Amino acid sequence: MSVLIKNGRIITPDADYTADIFIEGETISAIGKNLSAGQAGLNVKANKEIDASGMLVFPGGIDPHVHLDMPFMGTFSSDTHETGTRAALFGGTTTVIDFVLQTQGKSLQSALDDWNSRAKGNAVGDYSFHMAVTDFNENTKKEIKHFIEEEGITSFKTFMAYKGALMIDDRQMIGLMEEVKQHGGLINVHATNGDMIDYLVQKHREEKKLSPLYHYLSQPEVTEAEASERFVDMGNYTGCPGYIVHLTCEGALNAVRNATKRNQHVFVETCIQYLILDASLYEKDFEGAKWVMSPPLREKKDQKTLWAGINQGLVNVVATDHCPFMWEQKLMGEKDFSKIPNGHPAIENRMELLYSEGVAKNKITLNKYVEVACTNPAKIFGMFPRKGTIAVGSDADIVIFDPNKKHTISAKTHHMNVDYSGYEGWEVTGKVKTVLLRGEIAIDNNECKIEKGFGKFIKRNKVAQNI
Numbered sequence: 001m002s003v004l005i006k007n008g009r010i011i012t013p014d015a016d017y018t019a020d021i022f023i024e025g026e027t028i029s030a031i032g033k034n035l036s037a038g039q040a041g042l043n044v045k046a047n048k049e050i051d052a053s054g055m056l057v058f059p060g061g062i063d064p065h066v067h068l069d070m071p072f073m074g075t076f077s078s079d080t081h082e083t084g085t086r087a088a089l090f091g092g093t094t095t096v097i098d099f100v101l102q103t104q105g106k107s108l109q110s111a112l113d114d115w116n117s118r119a120k121g122n123a124v125g126d127y128s129f130h131m132a133v134t135d136f137n138e139n140t141k142k143e144i145k146h147f148i149e150e151e152g153i154t155s156f157k158t159f160m161a162y163k164g165a166l167m168i169d170d171r172q173m174i175g176l177m178e179e180v181k182q183h184g185g186l187i188n189v190h191a192t193n194g195d196m197i198d199y200l201v202q203k204h205r206e207e208k209k210l211s212p213l214y215h216y217l218s219q220p221e222v223t224e225a226e227a228s229e230r231f232v233d234m235g236n237y238t239g240c241p242g243y244i245v246h247l248t249c250e251g252a253l254n255a256v257r258n259a260t261k262r263n264q265h266v267f268v269e270t271c272i273q274y275l276i277l278d279a280s281l282y283e284k285d286f287e288g289a290k291w292v293m294s295p296p297l298r299e300k301k302d303q304k305t306l307w308a309g310i311n312q313g314l315v316n317v318v319a320t321d322h323c324p325f326m327w328e329q330k331l332m333g334e335k336d337f338s339k340i341p342n343g344h345p346a347i348e349n350r351m352e353l354l355y356s357e358g359v360a361k362n363k364i365t366l367n368k369y370v371e372v373a374c375t376n377p378a379k380i381f382g383m384f385p386r387k388g389t390i391a392v393g394s395d396a397d398i399v400i401f402d403p404n405k406k407h408t409i410s411a412k413t414h415h416m417n418v419d420y421s422g423y424e425g426w427e428v429t430g431k432v433k434t435v436l437l438r439g440e441i442a443i444d445n446n447e448c449k450i451e452k453g454f455g456k457f458i459k460r461n462k463v464a465q466n467i
């Protein structure tokens with residue numbers, strides 16, 4: 001199979017030009033002006049030609065923070081690896097990184113086996129895993145090297161919150177950092193102060209303050225700022241590269257900015273919802289449960305800080321923390337906010353929302369857009385230059401995007417397996433038209449052309465310490 005994409009405006013973090021892309025098999029084999037059959041020195045004979053005139057052409061999006069088919073709070077997130085990666089493709093995301101969660105008292109390997117049993121043969125788009133270490137002990141320690149060197153799983157997630165199920169203490173954190181650093185990996189962190197949050201949750205419950213608003217009020221900005229700085233300091237002490245997931249607020253970003261003076265390697269991710277939604281949504285009685293996630297949505301001033309952080313290069317990635325639950329699942333917490341499954345659906349909407357709210361509204365440039373949505377996740381997590389760019393030899397994961405087409409987001413038309421949208425009625429400028437995954441046309445004019453099982457597990461390299 002070969003494909004020739006003609007006359008698209010190709011965008012990468014450091015380039016913006018109009019050219020043709022020739023794809024043979026799974027990878028890009030030539031990029032140039034006016035490529036055509038029989039051209040000297042090139043064997044450009046395509047089975048299929050796509051006219052991309054007037055379209056933007058960028059690398060397939062990478063969402064490094066998704067939770068598919070994940071057991072959590074007594075239920076499972078409602079997108080499987082099939083429905084979640086398919087929805088991602090519809091929205092221009094060709095690769096996702098999902099989280100495997102160790103069960104406390106059990107091995108990392110048994111958790112991986114469990115996730116493989118659900119993901120293998122089911123994914124439509126490409127995927128990888130982070131390994132969440134929830135119980136770091138002498139046995140876990142012995143498994144780290146194997147995961148980095150043999151399994152191609154080079155990033156390890158830690159939780160500074162969710163005590164009793166996922167949280168590790170600082171002693172475990174330091175031990176894990178030393179081991180991960182030694183073998184060339186990276187630590188992802190959910191950086192909020194679990195003890196402070198547990199205290200506030202209990203206090204609100206005792207006071208019979210049980211609506212979704214109190215989910216928000218139980219996780220004030222300081223809980224995130226404190227933990228972010230503590231994490232960065234521990235990373236600085238051990239020399240282990242770190243990556244703060246879903247950073248939401250000014251206090252936490254300032255803490256990172258502060259600690260950056262101390263010369264550590266830390267990357268920062270925010271998620272699309274924190275850039276465009278705010279905490280006023282929690283005032284809608286139980287409907288606010290749609291946006292119950294941790295950390296919660298913040299204030300308008302925090303949105304400004306995050307957009308600025310992207311432009312300053314301090315926020316490196318825009319992900320989703322996609323973790324959908326059906327409305328019926330959210331109702332588990334109707335009488336008590338602490339029982340609402342945490343998470344919201346966005347895997348399909350990230351690329352279009354970030355374009356519409358960021359590029360079309362002049363908050364970020366097109367180059368920056370590709371950098372934070374496609375290229376940086378590949379670089380930070382050891383998939384570059386196979387993924388995350390448009391270059392000769394790279395996987396032909398390509399999005400052909402109509403920058404002018406307007407559409408409206410709705411649960412009635414989205415492809416995620418969830419019966420509401422956090423963005424219902426949202427008017428968006430710019431739409432994904434065609435998506436190629438490893439040279440195959442995956443999405444074309446709102447139809448999926450590939451089947452479950454097409455998505456491959458992507459083994460990742462040791463982690464780059466600088467990008």
Ligand SMILES: [Zn+2]
Nearest residue numbers: 065067321323
């Ligand atoms: Zn998450």
